[in-house]
Every structure is written in C-alpha cells, then in structure tokens.
Amino acid sequence: MSVAARPLFAFDSSYVRELGGLYEPWQAAPAPAPRLLALNEELATQLGVDADALRAPDGVAVLAGNATPDGASPVAQAYAGHQFGAFSPSLGDGRALLLGEVLDVRGRRRDLHLKGSGRTPFARGGDGKAAVGPMLREYAIGEAMHALGIPTSRALAVVATGDQVARETMLPGAVLTRVAASHLRVGTFQYAAAHADPTLVRRLADHAIARHHPQAVEAENPYLAFFEGVVDAQASLVARWMLVGFIHGVMNTDNMTISGETIDYGPCAFMDAFDPYTVFSSIDYGGRYAYGNQPHIAQWNLGWLAETLLPLFHVETETALAAAKDVLQAFPGRYHEYWGHGMRAKLGLADGQRDDGALIDDLLALLHAQRVDFTSCFRALSSWVLGDATRARSLFAEPAAFDAWSDRWRAQLSSEAHDPQAIAEAMDQVNPVYIPRNHQVEEALAAATAGDLGPFRRLLDVLVQPFDERPGLEAYAEPSPPSFGVYRTFCGT
Numbered sequence: 001m002s003v004a005a006r007p008l009f010a011f012d013s014s015y016v017r018e019l020g021g022l023y024e025p026w027q028a029a030p031a032p033a034p035r036l037l038a039l040n041e042e043l044a045t046q047l048g049v050d051a052d053a054l055r056a057p058d059g060v061a062v063l064a065g066n067a068t069p070d071g072a073s074p075v076a077q078a079y080a081g082h083q084f085g086a087f088s089p090s091l092g093d094g095r096a097l098l099l100g101e102v103l104d105v106r107g108r109r110r111d112l113h114l115k116g117s118g119r120t121p122f123a124r125g126g127d128g129k130a131a132v133g134p135m136l137r138e139y140a141i142g143e144a145m146h147a148l149g150i151p152t153s154r155a156l157a158v159v160a161t162g163d164q165v166a167r168e169t170m171l172p173g174a175v176l177t178r179v180a181a182s183h184l185r186v187g188t189f190q191y192a193a194a195h196a197d198p199t200l201v202r203r204l205a206d207h208a209i210a211r212h213h214p215q216a217v218e219a220e221n222p223y224l225a226f227f228e229g230v231v232d233a234q235a236s237l238v239a240r241w242m243l244v245g246f247i248h249g250v251m252n253t254d255n256m257t258i259s260g261e262t263i264d265y266g267p268c269a270f271m272d273a274f275d276p277y278t279v280f281s282s283i284d285y286g287g288r289y290a291y292g293n294q295p296h297i298a299q300w301n302l303g304w305l306a307e308t309l310l311p312l313f314h315v316e317t318e319t320a321l322a323a324a325k326d327v328l329q330a331f332p333g334r335y336h337e338y339w340g341h342g343m344r345a346k347l348g349l350a351d352g353q354r355d356d357g358a359l360i361d362d363l364l365a366l367l368h369a370q371r372v373d374f375t376s377c378f379r380a381l382s383s384w385v386l387g388d389a390t391r392a393r394s395l396f397a398e399p400a401a402f403d404a405w406s407d408r409w410r411a412q413l414s415s416e417a418h419d420p421q422a423i424a425e426a427m428d429q430v431n432p433v434y435i436p437r438n439h440q441v442e443e444a445l446a447a448a449t450a451g452d453l454g455p456f457r458r459l460l461d462v463l464v465q466p467f468d469e470r471p472g473l474e475a476y477a478e479p480s481p482p483s484f485g486v487y488r489t490f491c492g493t
Contacts, residue, residue, distance in 0.1 A: 008050070008054065008058075009047070009099075009100070010071065010103070011069065011071035011101065012100060012101045012103070012109075013072075013073040013100045013101060014101060014109070014207070015098065015111075016075055018203060018207050019200075019207060021078075021192070021195075021196050022078045022188065022191065022200070023075035023076060023077050023078055023098070024076045024078070024121045025074065025075050026097060026121070027065075027074055028065025028097055028117035029065065029117060029118025029128065031064040031159070031162055031163065031175065032161065033162025034060050034064035035162065036054075036060050036160075037157075037158045037448070038155070038453075039051060039156070039157045040139070040154065040155060040156050040157065043154055044156060045105075046105060046106075047102055047110065048105045060159060063175065064161060065097070065114050065175055068099075069099070072100045073099075074097045074098065074099050074114075076094075076120035076122055077096075077183055078195075079092055079187035079190070080187050080191040081186075081252050081253045082187075082252055082253045082254075083252045085288065087190075089194045090122070091122065091191075091254050092121075093120055094119070094120055094122045094123040094124055094126050095117065095127075095129060096113060096114060096115045096117060097113065097114045098113050098183060099113065100112060108181070110179050111178075111181070111182050112177065113177070113179070114175055115178055116129055116161075117175050127165070129161075129163070130165065130176065131171040131449070132158070132160060132171065132173070133445040133449045134266070134490075135155075136158055136174070136444075138176055138178070139155035139460075140436060140460055140463060141441075142262075142265060143155070143460060143463060143464055144463040144464075144466065147463060147464045148244055149240070150237070150240045150262060151181075151237055151260050151261045152261055152262040152263075153179065153180035153262065153263045154178070154180075155178055156177040156178070158174055158175070158177075159177075160174050161173040172449060180261055180263060181212065181257075181259040182211055182258065184204075184211070184212070184258040185257055186254070186258070186301055186304060186305045187253045187254030188204065188258075189258075189309070190304060190305075192204050193307070193308040201311070205223055208258050209223075209226045212259050212260075213226050213230070216228075223313055227306060227309055230260070230302065231331050231334065233259070233260025234256065234302060234331075235298070235335040235338055236338045237260050238295050238298045239335055239339040241262070242294065242339060243346065243430075244270070245270050245271035245274070245374040247268060247269055247278060247279070247290070247291045247294070248262070248289065249268045249279075249284065249489060250264065250266055250284075251289050251298065253301045256302075256305075266281075267282065267490055268280070268489065269436075269438050269487060270435045270436055271374055272374070272437075273372060273373055276291055276292030277290050277292060280438075280488060281488075281489055282488040295331075295332070299332065302328060302331060303328055306324040309324070310324060340356070342430070345427075346427065347359070347363075347378075347381065347409065347427070348382070348413060348427045349416070350416045356412075359408060359409060359412065366396070366401055370396050370398060370401075372395045373395060373479045375435050376395055376477065376479065378431040379428070379431045379432065380392040381427060381431070382423075382424040382425075382427040382428050383424070384406060385420050385423050385424045385427065386421070386424050392406070432466035434466045434476050435466065436463060437478070437479065437480060438484070438487045439484045440476060444458075459476070
C-alpha cells in the first residue's frame, strides 16, 4: 500500500504501544474510485489538520483507506460484548481500523478510525464494508449530538469508495473517518478478562486511567476511583440522551465507552411523541433498549465492567465485590441527579430549590397520554413563560389537563421571582427547536444514496444550530407525519 505524499496527521499510537493482545495489525481494503462526500472542516480545524489537504487526492486516499499516512499503525481492535444480553467473547472491529491517535489543538488525544474499510480478522463472515446511507447517518447524528452538547464521537469525513455493497439491494459503498476520545469500551475490558492473563486487564485499566480519568491516580484505590469515574460519566451521558429524547437502539456492552462518549449510530433515532416504550431498532423485538430502559441497561452494562475489575479492587473477592456493589448502586442516584438538573433547566426552574419530581412526572404523563411531541412541547413552554399559551396548548388534544399542570408550573416559576424574559431565554438554550427528525433523515439519506447530497447538506446546516429558531426552516421542526408510518432502523451492517 502506498504512503501519502505529505504528512496530514502527527500520529501517536499509545494503544498499539501499550496494549498488545488487544488488536491485530491490518490494512484497509482498496477503494476502487474514492470520492469525498462530506468533510467536517470544523473538526479538521480542531485537529490541527489542513482541510484543503484532506480534499486533495492524497488526503482522500488516506480517508478512503487507500494510503497509510506516515506514523500510522493501523490495527483492528479486539473486544467482547453482551449483545442483547448474550455474551460473545470475541467480537472486535470487523470492518474498521484504528489508524492511530492525534493531539488536537487543545492537547487532547483523539483516535482516528476508519469504518467500512474492509474485512478484518474479526469480521465473522461479514463483508467489512459500509454503505453511503449509514455512514452519512452517523455523520449527521454525531454532529447533531455534538451541537446539542452531548459527548459523542464525530465524523471527520465520508468518502464514497466507488464499489457496491450487497445488502437487501446493491448500494454504493463508503468509508467513514471517525474521531473519538478513544474506542475503549466495556467490551474491551471483557475481552481482556476473557482471553488473557490478569496483567492485560491491569495494563488496560492503567491506560484508560491515564487517558480518561487521570484524577484516579491520586485516589487511595485508583482502580475503584476509575470505576466511579466511568459510572459517573455514563450516568451523565444517558441523562443527556433522555433529556432530548434520543434512543441509542443497541446498548450492548461493546457500544458503551469508557470515556463517556456516545458511539456507534446504527439503529438510533429521536423520539417524536413521548412514550417511554419507544423502540426503533428492527432487531429489538422485546424492547430491551427502549427509551425508558436506557438508564437500567447502562447500570447493567457497568456491572459487567465491574466484574472485569474485581481483582484490581482488592485481593479478597468479598471485599472487592462489596466495593463494586457500593459504586454500582450509586448509579441511579447519580443519573437522577443529572436528569433532575436537566429537567429543571428545561422547565426554567431554579435548580436544587425543592423536589420538583411530581411536576416533572406529571408533565411526562400528560405527554404520554396525549401523544404530544416531546421536543415541540418543551420548546413551546418558553413562549408560555412570556404570556403566549397558544403554541403549547395547541399541541394537546385535550388542553384542559395541560392548563391545570401549567397553573402549578407557572405558580412555581413566580415563587422563584425571576425575570420572565431571562427564564425564557435560558429555556431556549436547552430546549432545541431542531433535532434529526426521522422522516427528514431518511429523505436526506435516500437522496444521497441516489447521488443528490443537497438534502443532506441542508439538513446538516439545520442540525448544527439546534437552539436557534430560523425563518424558513419550520418544516425541520415538525414531527414525522402520520404518512411516514412506523419507523424502523437498522444497524447498517
């Protein structure tokens, strides 16, 4: 394989250097006719990379996997995972490669990762490829999540490969270049514990502590402090998902990061009408990963991380178990603290003044009972603060019940004696106007698959400014129409 004519990235490879046994060196499959479809200039700037160089043929060759840049050490990462509750001891990057790590302009270490770059030793019968639609989907949803302030991996680029991918039909192929704080997962620890001697688990934990939770080094029990850090990061992350109606769709342990970033946008989607039982994934037959189950599944996943770390917590098993249990049982409290803080902000209420649980629960019950759009309702409440109830009331088929609730809410707002204009402005900073509406995402991806990137680019322009209401974009704030039908998402593999 050729080498890029000039260095685009200053690579380091601490994962390869420190974690032998958790990867296989590999090279991407050649793309016959690579063509740049989308480039994230903002992210390139953050990485200290010249966007024009990435657009040039040598840059596109790197992004397609056709050229290995200087300093890169491409590897397919190994991990295990509980998939829909069943443990698979050997998963790994079946169609992806970690090129290496770069330091961004703020000195933060970031993985550079190709997805859809061909079969690897972990492919398990798959073709190792990806189609244009799912890769652009990951790009768009990741950028939407980033704009919403939710920790996430992001796409640097999507390149069409020029070949065809066999799915239900033949589809144009693509490679996505993903940037993440790391690709360390709960499943990475599970693989280390299942396949190697305990020294690898320790090395992996030391690597993860240095990279993501350096404060744990100073703790009396660094490995327990590390576990506490991961628990807290995941409690915060899942709360943020729930506050915007995001449903990941495949919360397997191999899709839960140690960094606390969202990763792997396969069968994910955003909820329209509020319903805790909402499921979009076509393979989630029992609703395991439904919207309302996400906090419980996160805690369940973290229990498996704790199991891999038990020997590091204490030499005596009972003592280690007791310590792990204490941390794990703190997850619901941490989650509800983050959730409550976020919900009070969405309602314009002062944080920590009183127990607002009943007020929050009663509103959600109303939204569920009357199938009210989650995003539209919260955004409309700021108008109600300023005296215009029409926008919010119009969302309810039976507005009298909402009126009774809003009387309680406004009474509480008044008791806190804040300026209505300031309250409304603060609410509009946390309640988005625009989210990736499912019908619009599908329309944009269908057009892109057919060769028209215009709808995708327009959608992306909307999603990167989710809190700023703009004239002419009213259609992007509307939920999916009834004609859209029951929405089902797929893993894209």
